[in-house]
Amino acid sequence: MEILDRVVRQRPVPITQYYGPAPRADCPCGSGRTARRCHLGEDLSWIAERPAALLTDARTGYANPGCYARASKDCSEDLTREHYISDDLLESISWDGKAVLVRGAAWQPGGEGKTVGVNSLSSRMLCGRHNRALSPLDTIAADFYRYALEDHIDMFMFLGNDNRPNFTRGFTLVSGPHMELWLLKAIWGAIESKAMNVDGRPAYRFRLGVSTELLAEILWRGADWPANWGMYILRHHDHDVPATPRAVQLRLESDGPEVLGGYVQIAGLEYLIAFERPPVDHFYRPAGMTFQRVGFPPPSCKLTAFAWPELGHPLINIVSQVPPSENYAVPSNPRAASMHNQIRPGSLNVTSVPGTRPF
Structure with missing residues (x-):
């Protein structure tokens, strides 16, 4: 098993019986070994060594009053500006790399x-x-977003034509633990910046048992997540609710003023960081997602894989029911039309600025 410290991309992927690279193909990480002898597990999920903690040196013993990780007593004396949504990711959402719509x-x-x-x-x-220790997570999140957006565009570019045989299969591999930490960083940072509301006022606290000291140990020092905490994808979604690909959306799950977790929608797909098991059908720490579209040949797929240190994670198969002859951006029914261009109550949405596309 190898370390995975970056987002790996392969496009195109040769057509085989597998969603992604075949076991005997070269591992897309570039190690020179076959996938099966590198990052592909025996159950065909993708694996990687548990990543090192973001901070591994001796603690400073200092708690900076302005730092939201001060409970760790591991601060420096300077105070810096932090983007809760990574600045590289924001620049990718923006058409000009400078401005976004909030x-x-x-x-x-x-x-x-x-x-x-x-x-x-x-x-x-x-x-x-x-702040500096979070830089690797920010780079991973920005690359992940760019590839997810590219795949989304690929899936829906064959509108009303017959270029389906030319569909480009794509594969993206990212460390599951790294992605999980970035989602935590985004939700926690948005709360600390007073950017999100709960019960009509800025969110400010997590539920009982979720301390900032524990979160800091998880995020920066590699501590284990408590049982049932971490990354989820919910099984059922309201398909009439619009999802904007070139965007990031944050929203909180709460009980009164207490935050139970938070959702992060990236390039149209929503992930949940939860501090307890969700009471609805869900996938916990998925092995990845395959993306297909009705009306296309079975090999026409995209695979996004999350590499975990162990086997046994579920693979999610996502199939768009919008046929090639229909424009997926047009609401399919009156209810969907009533929600078009609207935002979900309680959500923070960052998109590109309309009318600034350079082409």
């Missing part, structure tokens, strides 16, 4: 949108030591 933030009235600079979505809330 809707639903706690500081905005109603559902109004506001164009802001990428640097505006940051707060002085982390010491330099903790």
Whole structure:
């Protein structure tokens, strides 16, 4: 089993009986070994060694009053601006790399949108030591978003034509533990920046038993997640609710003022970081997702794989029911039309600015 410290991309993937690279093919990580002798497990899920902690040196013993990880007593004396949604990711959402459209933030009235600079979505809330340690996660999240968006565009570019045989199979491999940590970082940072509301006022606390000291140990020091905490994908979704590919959406799951977890929608697919088992059907720490579209040959698929240190994680098969002859961006029924261009109540949405596309 090998370490996976970056997002691996292979496109195109040769057509075989497998969703992604075949066991005897070269591992897409570039190790020179076959996939089966590298990152592909015996159950055909993808595996990688548990990543090292973001901070491994001796603790500083200092708690910076302005750093939200101060409970760890491992701070530096400087205080820096932190983007709860990674700045590289925001630049990828933006058409010009400079500005994005924000809707639903706690500081905005109603559902109004506001164009802001990428640097505006940051707060002085982390010491330099903790902020710098998050850089690898931010790079991984930005690359993951770009590849997810590319796959989404591929899936729906064959609108009303007959180029289906030319469909490009794609494969993306990312460390599951790294992705899980970035989702935690995004939700926690959004709460600390007072960007999200719960019960009509800015969210400020997690449920009983979820301490900032424990979260800091998980995020920066590689501590184990408690049982049933971590990344989920819910099984059932309301398909009439619009999902914008070139966007990130955050929303909280709460009980009164207490935050139970948070959702992060990236390029149209929603992930949940939860601090307890969700009471609805779900996939816990999935092995990945296959993406297909009705009307296309079975080999026409995209695979996003999460590499975990152990086997036994579920693979999710996602099939769009929009046939090639229909425009997926057009609402399919009156209820969906009523939600079109609307945001979910309580959600923070960051999208590209309309009318700024350079082509």
